[in-house]
Amino acid sequence: MNASVTPKGSLEILSQIEVEKLKKVGENGLYALFRQCALAILNTGSDSDNAKTIMEAYPDFEIEIIQQDRGIRLNLSQAPANAFVDGEMIASSREMLFSSMRDIVYSETERRRNRSDLSSGTGLTDYVFHLLRNAGIFRTGEDPNMIVCWGGHSISDEEYEYTKEVGHSLGLRGLDICTGCGPGAMKGPMKGATIAHAKQRHDRSRFLGLTEPGIITAEAPNPIVNELVILPDIEKRLEAFVRVGHGIIIFPGGAGTAEELLYLLGILLDPDNIELPFPLVLTGPKSAEPYFQQLHEFINDTLGFEAQQKYKIIIDDSEQVARTMAQGMQEVKEYRRRLNDAYYFNWSLKIQEEFQNPFEPTHENMASLALNTGMETHQLAANLRRVFSGIVAGNVKETGIRAIEENGPYRIHSDKSIMKPLDNLLKAFVKQRRMKLPGSEYIPCYQLVE
Structure with a gap:
């Protein structure tokens, strides 16, 4: 045209x-x-x-x-x-x-x-704030009600229908939805909430989509999104999610979903954030229970028991997920009020610079990532997040795909204690076809090297 x-x-x-x-x-x-x-x-x-x-x-x-x-x-x-x-x-x-x-x-x-001073953590947060404010997404007079939904763009029909059920249950409680704005688990919750908001005559529905230039071509915005923000890179996008969201739901997904979970767990494990309420639920239909169990074991084997305590796993119960989030909104409201923190932007959340500085997934950078159990937990989480960020780039981003075509797969080095659970998780993603859309043959863009 x-x-x-x-x-x-x-x-x-x-x-x-x-x-x-x-x-x-x-x-x-x-x-x-x-x-x-x-x-x-x-x-x-x-x-x-x-x-x-x-x-x-x-x-x-x-x-x-x-x-x-x-x-x-x-x-x-x-x-x-x-x-x-x-x-x-x-x-x-x-x-x-x-x-x-x-x-x-x-x-x-x-x-x-x-x-904004982009060489400092506070400056990077200030930069994200200005980008979001310029996009007009802040609502200063509203209580906490923005639920971030993460999950894969390549999910089964049963999993997609479940995301709609959860979105419907959230929408009936007047909660708004923020996702990565693409298809699959990013579209389903918005679609379910659309019907629920109509039932409740909720005429100020917010369906916020946050993306970045490297991923938008592969995961184009779904048409339900009524507020779109394109952040400069994946790190700004992830910070925007946790600054504007009041709680997060994670549906089944692949490498991108693992990246998001590791990012959030690395932040929540920071001692400065111990008291901060941040509702986090992992959920899916009964058929997705093995997926979450394997992810749960991976977290235990890499980040430990403390990291597992930062989330709840709720299987095949959309109503319980919505009730958990609604209760969490009250806890967030009380905490923000006590600290005189804004409802629309989570200033009190501490984010270390290793989670803010952009990571370019070149072959050299991927090969030089340190992955061993002797590292501090938050640093290990940061580097594991970068591993999955690189895999996402190699799977769907234009620059990553070209780099793999020219130089072969990324080589990821780690000690055996990290490599085994990482290898098990990635093999499960491939077997369950969570790396590409259904019908697409997946050729791994990575090699694990002990």
Whole structure:
């Protein structure tokens, strides 16, 4: 499709410098990044999770950015047809298209102005705060009610139906949903909550999607998302989840879900966060019980018993999951009120810099990760998180896939006490087809080396 669209909902006006940045191709330009995010948004509903394949499927897709006295206009050529109805762009796609432009422009502006000290932990948190505030997601007058749902984009039909049941139970209790905004376990809870909110005549539903440029092409936003934020990298995205979320539910998933769980456990194990209430539930249908049991054993074998105490496992009981979260919201509210902390942004949560600094999963960086039981628990959690981050990159991100094609699989070194449970978990993910969408053959992008 060829089309011309104007903004609706965000970023009505750009400066001349911002427009030039968006138009610029090559080093220091933003055009390639914006094109990648825009193509992903317009390609919602794709049956592929290979970012490289999707980008190659639309080689002639182009965006012309027109600066007008009364605003901006985008002229699209060779855009995916499923983003249009009778020649008009679908409203959700139009909103998310300009949300992506807003976030890309603002991230670059903040970085260039150096308003936040990106070399310090507090500065990185300040940067995340400004990105979220600019996106307009803070609601200062509302009690804690944002439930983050993590889980795989490649899950079975039974697991997907269960995520909808949980979302429905949450929605009946007036709780909003935040996910990674893609398909599978990121879409199901939103779909279930949509019906529940309608039943309760809840007319201010919030379905917040947080993503980043490296993952959005492989996991395009689902159309239920009504607030989209694109963070600059995976570390900013993960921090945004735990800063705006009041509780987290983890559904069955693969490497990306393991990465998220390890990230959160590493933070919650910090002595500075011991007293902080943060409801965390791992849940799925009865058929997913072996998955959670193996994940539970992996946590015990690597991070220990204390880490296991940071979450509850609830199997095949969506009502109990929702009740646990609703009760958790009261505990969060009382704690935040006692500390005079904001409800809309979790300032009191301490995040060590090893969880904030961007990790680039090159072959060299993956091979140099230290994985041994002699490390401090939070540092081991941080490096295990990086292992799974690299596997996600090799599975679905364009840069990671190209690196694997050119240099072969990542080599991950660890001592035997870590390697055995890691190998067991990864083999289970592959056997259960949790690394790719159903129907796709999985070729491991990693090798474990003792």
